[in-house]
Amino acid sequence: MPPACTVFRGGTVLTGDLSQPVATAVAVHGGRVVGLDSEALDLVGKDTLVVELAGRCLVPGFRDGHIHPLWGGTETLAAPIVDAVDVEDLLGRLRRYAAARPGLPWIVGYGYPPEILPAGVGDARVLDAAVPDRPVALWSSDHHMAWASSLALAAAGIDVHTPDPPRGTIVRRGDGTPTGTLLEAAIELLEPHVPPSGATVKAEGLAVALQRMAAAGIVWVQEAALGPEDVRVYLDLAAAGRLTADVNIALRVDPARWAAQREEFLAAREAATTAAAARAADGVPGGRVTVASVKFFADGVIEGGTGALLEPYVDDPCSCGIPNWSAAELAEAVAAFDADGFQAHVHAIGDAAVRMTLDAVEHTARLNGQRDRRPVVAHTHLVHPDDVPRFAELGAIANFEPLWAQRNEVMTALTEPRLGPERSRWQYPIGDVWRTGATVSFGSDWPVSSMVPMEGIAVAVTRQTRDGAPEDGWLPHQRLGLDDALAAYTRGTAYQAFDDRAGCIRCGAPADLCLLGEDIAHLPGPQLAAVAVEGTWLAGTEVHRT
Structure with a gap:
């Protein structure tokens, strides 16, 4: 067998292989594992890259x-509302994001923690006060709820007369007007009106x-x-x-x-x-x-x-x-x-x-x-x-x-x-x-x-x-x-x-x-x-x- 391309040595290898759960060295060649322990060390050649584990741990790559990834990566480019600790923190983030982007037609964010809202329900008027000049549309961390401002609801034509769609709920106040929270398929009433992300x-x-x-x-x-x-x-x-x-x-x-x-x-x-x-x-x-x-x-x-x-x-x-x-x-x-x-x-x-x-x-x-x-x-x-x-x-x-x-x-x-x-x-x-x-x-x-x-x-x-x-x-x-x-x-x-x-x-x-x-x-x-x-x-x- 030719010398290995890479050899890892000098630490704990948790192999995940029930027949040999632990090793101390691994040799790699051609994209595959070709040796463990002493067999791996024997494959060290003059051009082999040796990675010294130095007491650290090698495990199979996670899957x-x-x-x-596509949703999540794209959402990192929107308003940074992930991990907001409370409503005031979230609103402050929205204000700063909107102020830095005066030409943006909508303010969009993903990942607000629903537990920061009473019973998980967001009120459009709260968003209106933070960003009064443009529609705001936010998605919860689980992506099964959306929180929209009054301008966003108006742009989507969602009002007191809008029926709940099949498999969705428009959360309403006692008088039937929408609160601003949309559940499940009701989010689809809003989505077509939010500017889409392009291929770039x-x-x-x-x-x-x-x-x-x-x-x-x-x-x-x-x-x-x-x-x-x-x-x-x-x-x-x-x-x-x-x-x-x-x-x-x-x-x-x-x-x-x-x-x-x-x-x-x-x-x-x-x-x-x-x-x-x-x-x-x-x-x-x-x-x-x-x-x-x-x-x-x-x-x-x-x-x-x-x-x-x-x-x-x-x-x-x-x-x-x-x-x-x-x-x-x-x-x-x-x-x-x-x-x-x-x-x-x-x-x-x-x-x-x-x-x-x-x-x-x-x-x-x-x-x-x-x-x-x-x-x-x-x-x-x-x-x-x-x-x-x-x-x-x-x-x-x-x-x-x-x-x-x-x-x-x-x-x-x-x-x-x-x-x-x-x-x-x-x-x-x-x-x-x-x-x-x-x-x-x-x-x-x-x-x-x-x-x-x-x-x-x-x-x-x-x-x-x-x-x-x-x-x-x-x-x-x-x-x-x-x-x-x-x-x-x-x-x-x-x-x-x-x-x-x-x-x-x-x-x-x-x-x-x-x-x-x-x-x-x-x-x-x-x-x-x-x-x-x-x-x-x-x-x-x-x-x-x-």
Whole structure:
């Protein structure tokens, strides 16, 4: 065997390979792992790049099973309202942003924390006072709510006479006038009037997202919801050799026109396949782009009262939320796209949405026959105990965003009051699902929450907030051990991607690697969130280094 291109040595290597969980050295050649331990050291030649781990930790590169790089990156270029600590902080940010951009026709921002508003509801008049001369449109951190100023509502023609659209709610005052908060499909009344982001802005935003992903140690992502028109942004960046991660795109399914979308989605998949072949023939470096999945939104979110529940909300006994599909329609659509060879990726938050999704998976297998389809239930927030074993039984992947599995302000102010004590204990059953033998994958849903995997892993291991509350962890029986949490962010997501060679460090595997600044093998769980990523390699090529 020729000398290795790169050898990592002198630290702890957590391989993720059950047959050899720990190593001390790794050799890489031709984009793949070619040796471990003494075999790796024997492959050091005169031209080999030697990376001294110096007591640090090498792990498989992280793979995010649910993220929105194009949306998230583009949104970083809008008004900076993410992480506003209260309403006054948010309004101050809007005033400064608007004052610096007097020619901007709309003030748009993404990511306000809904928990800073009373019951999550924003009033248009509050925004009017901050920016009186232009429409203002803000999206919540979960993107299932929008907060609009009076000028924005007027531009969209939303007033006391506007009916609630199917699958959406215009939140109203007692006299029927809109407050300024729009839920779910009601946001679509506003969106056509907001100036769109052009291709140049999207490309700039995606570049921002790729840089952040590489800095977080991420080497593969499930781009969780795009239209066919946005696939080109990825393909252009890939053609230029600028992708620093592999990407699988899920195309968003519209409940109102899904049958017509089938041909559009097949064309988008073929375009990505053709582009990949051309890149390979030309030897263009960088990450790969596939279009192998379709995204369904089964429901909304519990904190907004739009997650679909089996029983009514405690604070609204007349409502079980807003399902975006009937059970029969979802089953029919999932089976149709499955017949076209697409992987189903379904946003399912409430227990009714999770059950409906699992029912659709079961229907699809019965109708289309057995095959390796690996359907994904995304978020898996609230699961009725009767449905926990069904993931393993049906071969469904339970995708969790582990950072959400903590009792933070969103949980105490918005979610628990709407669910009540018993159902609150059914949230994020990561440990229960793991113990059934089902595949668990982790993701971030960025820009909804931080994309940094080590922050999510810390919560998965502790079920605590950053300040260590509660002391014994929230629903501590749902915690995972460190090895299992790492596996969910690497091997589990590799399985989701149909890439069974990836997600671990073993001979023959892609050299997708992440260098952590500390040896995490024996680090206390609460300290994991602060561990820095000091290097990232995609197929042996360095894409980030501090």
